[in-house]
Amino acid sequence: MKDNIFIDVSDGSTCEMLQVVLPKTITPDDLRYGSSVSVEGELALAPSGRAELRATEVHVIGACNVLEDGYPFAPRKKYDSDYIRQYLHLRPRTRHFSSLLRLRDLASVMIADHLRDREFISVHTPMLTSNDCEGAGEVFVVRPQSKQVLESMKKEGQKSEDDIYFDTTTFLTVSGQLHLEAVARALTRVYTFGPTFRAENSKSRLHLSEFYMLETEIAFLTCIEELIEEVELLVKRVTERMIEKGISDLRAIDAPEPQWLNKPFGRLTYEDAFNVLNNHANQLQQPVKYGEAFSKEHELFLVQHNDGVPVFVINWPKIIKPFYMKECTEDASKVAALDLLVPNVGELVGGSIREDNYEKLQLKLPITGNLSWYLDLRKYGNVPTGGFGMGFDRFLQCLLGIGNIKDTVPFPRWPHNCNL
Numbered sequence: 573m574k575d576n577i578f579i580d581v582s583d584g585s586t587c588e589m590l591q592v593v594l595p596k597t598i599t600p601d602d603l604r605y606g607s608s609v610s611v612e613g614e615l616a617l618a619p620s621g622r623a624e625l626r627a628t629e630v631h632v633i634g635a636c637n638v639l640e641d642g643y644p645f646a647p648r649k650k651y652d653s654d655y656i657r658q659y660l661h662l663r664p665r666t667r668h669f670s671s672l673l674r675l676r677d678l679a680s681v682m683i684a685d686h687l688r689d690r691e692f693i694s695v696h697t698p699m700l701t702s703n704d705c706e707g708a709g710e711v712f713v714v715r716p717q718s719k720q721v722l723e724s725m726k727k728e729g730q731k732s733e734d735d736i737y738f739d740t741t742t743f744l745t746v747s748g749q750l751h752l753e754a755v756a757r758a759l760t761r762v763y764t765f766g767p768t769f770r771a772e773n774s775k776s777r778l779h780l781s782e783f784y785m786l787e788t789e790i791a792f793l794t795c796i797e798e799l800i801e802e803v804e805l806l807v808k809r810v811t812e813r814m815i816e817k818g819i820s821d822l823r824a825i826d827a828p829e830p831q832w833l834n835k836p837f838g839r840l841t842y843e844d845a846f847n848v849l850n851n852h853a854n855q856l857q858q859p860v861k862y863g864e865a866f867s868k869e870h871e872l873f874l875v876q877h878n879d880g881v882p883v884f885v886i887n888w889p890k891i892i893k894p895f896y897m898k899e900c901t902e903d904a905s906k907v908a909a910l911d912l913l914v915p916n917v918g919e920l921v922g923g924s925i926r927e928d929n930y931e932k933l934q935l936k937l938p939i940t941g942n943l944s945w946y947l948d949l950r951k952y953g954n955v956p957t958g959g960f961g962m963g964f965d966r967f968l969q970c971l972l973g974i975g976n977i978k979d980t981v982p983f984p985r986w987p988h989n990c991n992l
Contacts, residue, residue: 587671587824591624605647606636671821682813697748697764702740710770711743744769752789763788777976781985789959796908799958828973838883845885871918882914895936897924914970923960
């Protein structure tokens with residue numbers, strides 16, 4: 573423009589760009605879209621009222637020639653998520669995804685602040701474990717890669733390389749819950765927040781092989797209603813703080829306004845939820861069968877049936893839930909468990925009151941895996957506990973209106989995709 577060139581510069585701290593005015597006389601020849609630059613000058617107000625930097629000196633630190641070097645993102649052009657996802661190493665440079673990363677950081681901080689306010693203590697549970705908490709077998713086995721190490725540690729009669737290193741088959745964790753139960757009996761209110769791993773052969777928009785989970789455990793908890801209140805408070809409080817502190821990035825990615833924020837979450841028993849689905853079978857592609865888990869279609873229908881407001885489903889059939897859940901006192905065929913269903917993703921939170929009866933738990937323990945220590949928790953100074961787990965990436969999907977969970981994670985892993 574006449575004697576000046578205008579460039580937008582981002583330092584990553586905000587979704588706002590800083591406009592820089594460069595006299596053509598000092599503009600480097602290799603300045604292109606996508607370049608890294610160092611600029612010096614005077615901050616002033618542009619005629620529009622926004623701040624701009626009137627440059628006196630500019631240096632190109634890292635050049636970027638979009639046409640010749642094959643940089644995949646051209647200026648002033650929009651790309652869909654599937655295309656951008658092909659370039660995970662460059663994706664953080666896009667405006668939309670840089671906003672997502674700032675919001676992800678903010679959400680993790682807001683969760684920690686909320687739990688601190690609620691007197692929870694953070695516990696670093698292990699990523700290597702000898703138990704499959706959920707019992708579904710969807711675990712990754714861990715063992716040394718080095719044949720030299722394997723040979724040096726091999727014992728007489730040992731056949732499997734999977735148990736040479738730790739003397740037991742070891743997995744990447746699917747949940748820190750069992751470890752939290754041990755610590756909760758000392759610290760009362762505890763949580764862990766970190767990566768978990770599932771070896772599901774799924775490429776759906778809601779599944780990852782590596783994802784982040786928030787898990788809590790609370791001692792002296794005997795009532796599912798107390799757990800419901802804790803979950804609802806967490807989801808609403810963190811959402812409120814996200815809106816308060818991250819509004820510019822929320823607007824930048826066009827996140828939907830959560831219409832449910834000031835409404836009480838719904839409550840249905842499994843029986844009630846089944847009846848709702850069965851009564852609307854003509855609106856469902858998949859039939860609902862009593863005593864089985866609900867499909868994603870069923871979960872989203874229940875939310876829609878509740879006017880788009882999240883809904884808790886409680887008191888599930890014992891046969892489809894993990895061994896550690898406590899039977900309902902009024903119906904031994906059910907367990908005191910909850911699933912929180914939310915818009916866009918369906919199940920967001922799962923939780924339960926834990927079985928605290930030594931004899932009953934002993935009968936339900938999985939045959940495989942050494943869980944004698946888990947029984948010991950009920951043997952020495954036991955207290956009842958309950959807790960829940962929330963998929964952090966799914967929470968971001970729900971809050972930010974993101975269709976595919978792979979677009980909530982900096983470097984997503986899913987079957988046949990672990991490229992970086």
